[in-house]
Amino acid sequence: MGFTIGGIRERRAGSRRRGRGAEGTTVAEYTGLWGWAVVPGARAVAGACSCGESRCPAPGAHPLGFAREVPAGAGADRAADAWAETPGASMLLPVGRAFDVLDVAERTGRRALVRLERMGLPLGPVAVTPTGRAQFFVAPGAAVALPDLLYRMGWDDADLDLRALGAGAHITAPPCDLGGRGPVRWLRPPALDTAAAPPPARLLLGTLAYVCHRS
Template structure:
């Protein structure tokens, strides 16, 4: 897959050019336009993780410990310089800072997204993972509020395939692959208004819970 176990060391011929035009450009957009921090992440191939730990519990699905995060506001030149130390790294976004995540099955998420947009409700960025999940970006604090919100909406005792991710977790962002299973893609890409101020979880949760329950 172009890297060696024990640290991401891709073949230098062409890897930096590809990084500059894909990962670096995407990371610079995340930091410069959307105001998100980015963590270089490990990648997986043949069941092995590029972090070098042969017993890694999450191959290709965690930040690289030796590589610092790239802060919000970093320019393309800043990103290219930082990424040259970890060519081929996955693009991970720290959750709990600019956004939290509501995680639902992709089928339910796609149906809910159509309904939310028809209803004119504010919707933030949404990604789809190769594991069949949809990640709805909501305002920070949404993960902590989820149990109480579900209780107040009467969904606390329902069997819902719906979860929240908050501070201390990371999500893989396009154009990277997630855990060697395939690329993450946008169902609804970020925009200037939704990236900086994603909607409160309560505005989406009723629809997401209803569709998840029906699906």
């Protein structure tokens, strides 16, 4: 059987060859090197989602319900074989397991990143989206703890363009397209020492909140 996405059907043999190409290699890097699970996701073309739902609430930015997840730790062959079952799918990373995400405007994120690097604070990966957002990877639990952390830091009453993504959320992984708007890119690529163990949100939050407020 083949898998249809965006109106294109590929046979298993052709799919397997594609899975062992660039997409399969990237999936294997995420699972085997960085320790992240990867979920096959829908794509969007001209605003229409490949899931086939005419009123899809998140075109090209949600998991495919029938596709199986490639688990963290999967080696190159296993990851490529699994990805070959869903050729053309986008790569989504489940949030709330190896990391949570602090999401801010891209301009804010870039300014904050410069400050954080100058301070010598430990940093995890940072992605930027074509919708103008910066996504800072932090330790799991940030989404649940965010209100209390902001309260303790005195930012609970401030109108901040800052949110946390936690368990149940998914983000589009670089270099995949996000909802037909363009590719997600790394602002700060993953590194071996922080990819699977990003810093606690509290180490970044004060700077992010301050720059958000100033912006």
